[in-house]
Amino acid sequence: MATRPRPxxxxxxxxxxxxxxxxxxxxxALKPKVRDTTHCEIVVAPPFTxxxxxxxxADGSNIRVAGQDVAPEKEGAYTGDISAPMLRExxxxxxxxxxxxxxxxxxxxxxxxxxxxxxxxxAGLTPIVCVGETLDERERNQTEKVLKxxxxxxxxxxxxxxxxxxxxxxxxxxxxxxGRTATPETAEExxxxxxxxxxGRFGKESSQQTRILYGGSVKPENIRKxxxxxxxxxxxxxxxxxNADSFSAIVHYD
Numbered sequence: 105m106a107t108r109p110r111p112x113x114x115x116x117x118x119x120x121x122x123x124x125x126x127x128x129x130x131x132x133a134l135k136p137k138v139r140d141t142t143h144c145e146i147v148v149a150p151p152f153t154x155x156x157x158x159x160x161x162a163d164g165s166n167i168r169v170a171g172q173d174v175a176p177e178k179e180g181a182y183t184g185d186i187s188a189p190m191l192r193e194x195x196x197x198x199x200x201x202x203x204x205x206x207x208x209x210x211x212x213x214x215x216x217x218x219x220x221x222x223x224x225x226x227a228g229l230t231p232i233v234c235v236g237e238t239l240d241e242r243e244r245n246q247t248e249k250v251l252k253x254x255x256x257x258x259x260x261x262x263x264x265x266x267x268x269x270x271x272x273x274x275x276x277x278x279x280x281x282x283g284r285t286a287t288p289e290t291a292e293e294x295x296x297x298x299x300x301x302x303x304g305r306f307g308k309e310s311s312q313q314t315r316i317l318y319g320g321s322v323k324p325e326n327i328r329k330x331x332x333x334x335x336x337x338x339x340x341x342x343x344x345x346x347n348a349d350s351f352s353a354i355v356h357y358d
Contacts (some may be wrong), residue, residue, distance in 0.1 A: 159195020214257025
């Protein structure tokens, strides 16, 4: 596969799976499988309880660690929340923000996403910002409208310099955990739109630097076709990231 203009990212979102022992065991199994990988960046997002242990297990390797969410506040009386400085202390370099499950089950808004992006950037974390439409929205031909709204709200007030390191993850909600995957061509359409939105708001340089990942039932069987698309810079992997063999196969898409 040809050299890509932006360093690809393969990220695994473990959601509410894996105990600390299971997470460390996974890391020990994954490390030798990806030890010589240089063509992409590798990120795993364990549950909060396993972050420190996974970061320790990944120390010295080419695997980076992400939080699955972050509070917009640095500290305070916010029971159950985890701040960006806490994630950094636990060993995180990245954090997932605005995942569709957070939007659906916790009623997160685009304004919440914007505040969390700012908190992550201030702490030196790389945000992986999720956007995407539901099945109902897609069937009503509202994909473009939804992506424009989420982008405008989530990236409100940011500068081009702040946006360039941010990773965007396009995750059509109808394809998450359903086994349904957007065709590479359909995914590319949304990725191209998102890059155009970055270009329109922040300029050509930022749009060329911004990595846009695809998320939605990514598997070893479909990753190569997805990565052949010009504007797809990697994947945010769900279920297939829970097994070291399948995740490493996705990492080795080339």
